[in-house]
Amino acid sequence: MQQLVAGIHHFQQHVQPGQRELFANLARGQNPLALFVTCSDSRIVPNLITNTEPGDLFLLRNVGNLVPAYHPLHADTSSAAAVEFAVAVLKVPAIVVCGHSNCGAIQALLHPEKLDGFPSVSGWLKNAEATRRVVQEKYGHLSDEQRVNVAVQENVLAQLENLRTHPAVAAALARDRLALYGWVYKFETCEVFTYNPNVEQFVAVNGDEAPSLATRYGARAIQSI
Numbered sequence: 256m257q258q259l260v261a262g263i264h265h266f267q268q269h270v271q272p273g274q275r276e277l278f279a280n281l282a283r284g285q286n287p288l289a290l291f292v293t294c295s296d297s298r299i300v301p302n303l304i305t306n307t308e309p310g311d312l313f314l315l316r317n318v319g320n321l322v323p324a325y326h327p328l329h330a331d332t333s334s335a336a337a338v339e340f341a342v343a344v345l346k347v348p349a350i351v352v353c354g355h356s357n358c359g360a361i362q363a364l365l366h367p368e369k370l371d372g373f374p375s376v377s378g379w380l381k382n383a384e385a386t387r388r389v390v391q392e393k394y395g396h397l398s399d400e401q402r403v404n405v406a407v408q409e410n411v412l413a414q415l416e417n418l419r420t421h422p423a424v425a426a427a428l429a430r431d432r433l434a435l436y437g438w439v440y441k442f443e444t445c446e447v448f449t450y451n452p453n454v455e456q457f458v459a460v461n462g463d464e465a466p467s468l469a470t471r472y473g474a475r476a477i478q479s480i
């Protein structure tokens with residue numbers, strides 16, 4: 256904790272004049288560029304990898320970057336509230352679901368036997384059961400490492416499908432004022448891959464904007480990245 260407290264002191268002492276203006280302006284409200292859904296994993300720093308500022312990304316973080324499908328009676332109210340607030344109140348123009356390499360949640364999802372004694376993690380990952388089943392059905396021939404790699408990608412696509420079940424998202428998509436994107440961040444190389452529905456694969460972001468997922472995607476076989 257000492258490192259964190261020292262960090263606060265350093266931050267307050269070294270905020271640049273331009274940044275002070277930025278922080279002062281933030282007091283008037285927020286107008287984020289996107290709802291950014293990603294894993295709780297400490298190795299992912301969304302503002303760092305997108306070179307964005309405070310106020311730019313509305314974050315939803317949890318183990319495995321999951322967005323459970325909407326359910327009016329027993330929805331996961333935490334993520335549903337974040338989605339609803341970002342889309343219906345802040346009117347973000349984009350939602351990015353960003354998975355990442357070497358995701359412990361995905362590794363656990365594929366090896367549920369290792370979750371004995373961790374009932375909360377085990378229960379939460381039931382929200383990713385569709386991902387586990389897809390990987391089991393389509394990628395059983397791959398090595399363990401390759402299966403984790405494709406599972407990370409399939410999991411991103413599954414969450415994008417879940418997002419469409421949220422009324423605020425469905426309404427915004429219907430009015431064409433929201434775009435959905437699926438990303439995978441490979442932290443060991445600093446690369447970010449985005450799902451391109453035209454080729455049904457995740458491709459490296461190279462400066463061009465990849466098409467958003469305007470339409471549902473069909474059968475596909477994700478390749479390792």
Ligand SMILES: [Zn+2]
Nearest residue numbers: 294296358359
């Ligand atoms: Zn993770």
